[in-house]
Every structure is written in C-alpha cells, then in structure tokens.
Amino acid sequence: EVQLVESGGGLVQPGRSLRLSCAASGFTFNNYAMHWVRQAPGKGLEWVSGIGVSGHNQGYADSVKGRFTISRDNAKNSLYLQMNSLRPEDSAYYYCGKDMSGDFLLFGVDVWGQGVLVTVSS
Amino acid sequence: DIQMTQSPSSLSASVGDRITITCRASQSIRAYLNWYQGKPGEAPNLLIYAASSLRRGVPSRFSGSGSGTDFTLTISRLQPEDFAIYYCQQSFSSPPTFGQGTKVEI
Numbered sequence: 687e688v689q690l691v692e693s694g695g696g697l698v699q700p701g702r703s704l705r706l707s708c709a710a711s712g713f714t715f716n717n718y719a720m721h722w723v724r725q726a727p728g729k730g731l732e733w734v735s736g737i738g739v740s741g742h743n744q745g746y747a748d749s750v751k752g753r754f755t756i757s758r759d760n761a762k763n764s765l766y767l768q769m770n771s772l773r774p775e776d777s778a779y780y781y782c783g784k785d786m787s788g789d790f791l792l793f794g795v796d797v798w799g800q801g802v803l804v805t806v807s808s
Numbered sequence: 809d810i811q812m813t814q815s816p817s818s819l820s821a822s823v824g825d826r827i828t829i830t831c832r833a834s835q836s837i838r839a840y841l842n843w844y845q846g847k848p849g850e851a852p853n854l855l856i857y858a859a860s861s862l863r864r865g866v867p868s869r870f871s872g873s874g875s876g877t878d879f880t881l882t883i884s885r886l887q888p889e890d891f892a893i894y895y896c897q898q899s900f901s902s903p904p905t906f907g908q909g910t911k912v913e914i
Contacts, residue, residue, distance in 0.1 A: 723852075730909045731844070731852060731895050736902070745902035748809065781851055791899055793858060794842035798851035 688712035688797050690782045695802030698772055708765040708782030708799055716760035719743075719785035721795050722767045724778035724804075734780070735767065736790030745790060750776075772806045779803050810834050810898050814907035821912060825886045829910045831879045831896035840900035843872055843881045846893040846909070855894075856881065886912075 694706040706722070722734040735756040736745045744756055755768040765782055780802050783795035811834035821827050831841065839859040844852040854863050856872035859879055869884040883890055891914055896907040 730893075731846070731897075731906045733897070733904050733906060736904070745904075747903045786854075786857060791902055791904060792840070793899060794844070794854045794863075794897065795852075796854045796857075796863060798853075801851060 690797055690799035692782050692799045692802040695804045697805045699808050700773060700806055702772055703770045704772060704804060706767040706780055706802060710763045715763040717788060719788055719790035720758060720765045721783040721785060721790060723781045723783055726778040738790060739788040774806050777804060777806045809903055810901060810905055812896055812898055812905050812907040814896055814910045816910060818911040818913060821886055823886055823888055827883050827886060829881045829894055831907050833877045833898055836876045837898045837900035839875045840898055841879045842897045842899060844895045846895060
C-alpha cells in the first residue's frame with residue numbers, strides 16, 4: 687500500500703523552528719518528486735515547497751522562501767521540511783505529497799499524507 | 809507568480825445535476841492544470857491532471873478540458889459523495905499555485 691505519514695507538528699512560539707518529517711512506503715521513493723502543501727483551518731490549499739528526485743531541484747512559495755528548507759533522504763524514503771522563523775500565519779495542517787512524476791512542475795500530487803497540524807502561537 | 813481564479817466560488821446543485829467549474833490562469837499554462845477534490849478532515853484527492861487526463865480510479869463522470877488560460881471541470885451527474893470543495897492548480901511554473909476553491913453544496 688502506498689502511504690505517506692507525517693510527523694513533527696505541534697505548538698511552537700513565533701520565531702522558533704520546527705522540523706516536519708514524512709515517511710514514505712509502498713512505492714519507489716527516489717523515482718518521484720515530493721511536495722509540502724498546507725491548509726489553514728477553514729482556508730484553501732497553499733503549495734509550500736517541492737523537490738525533485740535528486741534533491742537538487744527545489745521550489746518554494748514566496749511566503750516561506752528564505753525561512754523553510756525542503757530536503758529528502760532517498761536512502762531512508764523520507765521527506766523533510768525545516769521551518770525557521772515561524773509566524774502565526776504559518777499555522778496550518780501540513781500535508782506531504784507524492785508527485786506523479788520526477789519533476790514537481792509537471793503533474794499533480796496523487797498521494798497525500800494524513801496531514802500534521804502546526805500551530806504558531808505564544 | 810501565476811494567479812489562478814476559479815468561478816464560481818460556490819454553487820448549489822442537486823444529485824443528478826451536471827455542473828461546470830471554471831479556472832482561469834493569469835498567463836498561459838499550456839495544459840499544466842490539475843483538479844483536486846477536498847473534503848473536511850480529509851487530504852485532497854487528485855481527480856484530473858494535465859487538464860483532461862482522468863486519474864486512474866476516478867469515476868468517469870468527472871472530466872476536464874481547456875488549454876492556455878481557460879479550463880473547466882465538469883461533473884456530469886452529481887452524486888452525494890461529490891459535494892465537496894474543488895481546487896485547480898497550475899503546474900507550469902514555480903510556485904505551482906492553487907485556485908481559491910469552489911464549494912459545491914447541496
């Protein structure tokens with residue numbers, strides 16, 4: 687079964703850091719690009735970041751550029767999102783997603799994790 | 809960044825109806841357009857990719873069309889499980905932006 691499981695969410699104070707992880711199983715992880723997408727409660731979807739198969743090709747939303755860093759460990763079938771300088775507006779459910787291709791700018795996200803909640807508040 | 813605008817923002821329909829949702833890009837995205845279905849408390853579900861390709865396992869009552877800047881998602885005969893929020897997303901250039909969503913209500 688193809689599965690993505692996020693972890694690392696929680697309550698954090700503004701300005702602090704948090705690292706999300708996503709464990710992948712059931713598919714050949716190093717063949718597919720991966721994404722982080724977030725959704726604030728009651729709001730729409732916002733793409734956060736994407737990474738190609740090798741890890742060198744990366745993209746970020748303007749709202750997180752310079753603060754968040756995406757990475758992957760193909761040996762561990764894992765995706766990460768390092769979130770620094772967190773702001774209250776970063777509060778959301780964060781979803782890990784698998785792309786249909788090896789490029790995060792080609793097709794859509796066909797497999798999603800269950801999501802992890804990040805709350806940024808003092 | 810490419811802006812994606814969906815219309816309408818919401819619509820009311822009945823089981824068995826045919827509905828169409830429109831998505832417009834602020835510049836040409838060729839056919840790099842995806843459609844997702846979102847339900848409360850659940851992760852989104854990819855329905856259509858590359859503007860008109862139906863993802864395996866998605867019912868054939870869903871269809872997509874368009875290219876360039878104008879795209880449509882059509883549900884031919886609404887079923888009770890189709891009442892949800894639908895999002896378009898461009899995957900032509902980074903960041904791959906989403907539309908604001910269209911809520912389909914009973």
